[in-house]
Amino acid sequence: MRRFEEKTVLVTGSTTGIGEATVREFAAEGAQVMITGRNAERGKKVLADIKAQGGNADFLQADIKDSSACDKLVEETVKRFGRLDILVNNAGVLYTATVPDTTDEQWYDTMSVNVAGLFFMSRAAIRQMRKQGGGIIVNVASESGLNGEPALGAYCASKGAVVQLTKCMALDHVRENIRVNAVCPGETHTQMIADWLASQGGDLDKLIRDLAKGLPINRLAEPREVARCVMFLASDDASYCVGTNMSCDGGNAATGGPYPL
Numbered sequence: 001m002r003r004f005e006e007k008t009v010l011v012t013g014s015t016t017g018i019g020e021a022t023v024r025e026f027a028a029e030g031a032q033v034m035i036t037g038r039n040a041e042r043g044k045k046v047l048a049d050i051k052a053q054g055g056n057a058d059f060l061q062a063d064i065k066d067s068s069a070c071d072k073l074v075e076e077t078v079k080r081f082g083r084l085d086i087l088v089n090n091a092g093v094l095y096t097a098t099v100p101d102t103t104d105e106q107w108y109d110t111m112s113v114n115v116a117g118l119f120f121m122s123r124a125a126i127r128q129m130r131k132q133g134g135g136i137i138v139n140v141a142s143e144s145g146l147n148g149e150p151a152l153g154a155y156c157a158s159k160g161a162v163v164q165l166t167k168c169m170a171l172d173h174v175r176e177n178i179r180v181n182a183v184c185p186g187e188t189h190t191q192m193i194a195d196w197l198a199s200q201g202g203d204l205d206k207l208i209r210d211l212a213k214g215l216p217i218n219r220l221a222e223p224r225e226v227a228r229c230v231m232f233l234a235s236d237d238a239s240y241c242v243g244t245n246m247s248c249d250g251g252n253a254a255t256g257g258p259y260p261l
């Protein structure tokens with residue numbers, strides 16, 4: 001029996017990047033997965049690939065800034081697969097700007113997706129998980145939720161909120177058999193990091209090489225490596241992990257300062 005056989009997993013922001021890797025990995029381990037995001041073309045491509053490999057999956061287009069869309073996502077997942085065992089709150093956006101250079105739109109978009117969207121999804125999922133007698137939530141926070149970073153004020157604030165929400169939801173619901181934890185990834189090879197680096201100007205490959213040199217592990221994470229941490233927290237192996245914000249950052253959090261020293 002594969003590790004997630006008969007489990008239903010909903011992953012927000014699974015049309016690309018870490019979320020896409022996460023649905024692919026869960027499906028490969030037997031889970032029935034609900035793929036979601038705003039981009040239907042990319043979502044349907046991920047769906048077709050998973051199905052072609054014998055996986056059980058579906059796609060629903062949704063913008064998680066809308067609380068009723070989040071309720072519907074959970075409702076439709078239950079209609080399609082019978083229950084919701086695992087919610088992975090992965091969708092996120094990042095804008096690079098210091099506070100005086102951040103526009104109202106950037107601030108509200110960051111907070112609406114990274115915090116409110118995660119809140120709406122969790123609320124809908126917890127209501128469903130209570131009816132079922134339990135469930136698991138894994139949030140994709142960030143190392144930016146644990147430490148400050150230059151020109152990432154809105155993003156860091158939003159991820160700090162995710163770190164705190166993780167702890168609060170974990171405490172509120174552990175006695176209802178609902179376990180909540182978070183992964184805090186470091187720099188991971190996705191479009192988000194490419195866009196962030198591009199905003200600094202210059203050759204992207206060189207920027208990636210330079211970024212890697214500053215990381216203890218000397219390379220960026222691949223999305224699959226973050227997905228595997230999410231899966232650990234979603235598995236029975238993590239049965240005693242409650243409210244943890246687990247770093248998956250190639251050693252960044254361990255440095256406590258600039259690296260190399």
Ligand SMILES: NC(=O)c1ccc[n+]([C@@H]2O[C@H](COP(=O)([O-])OP(=O)(O)OC[C@H]3O[C@@H](n4cnc5c(N)ncnc54)[C@H](OP(=O)(O)O)[C@@H]3O)[C@@H](O)[C@H]2O)c1
Nearest residue numbers: 013015017018037038039063064091092142187188190192
């Ligand atoms: N890459 C990194 O270095 C890194 C490091 C630490 C933490 N993280 C976190 O990891 C998560 C995934 O990041 P990533 O690097 O994989 O980013 P990405 O490649 O840009 O993917 C972001 C995902 O979020 C979805 N999304 C964005 N806005 C949405 C909205 N309003 N409604 C629904 N879905 C929405 C996107 O789907 P659509 O475009 O289809 O809507 C996409 O699937 C994020 O929470 C990010 O903050 C990333």
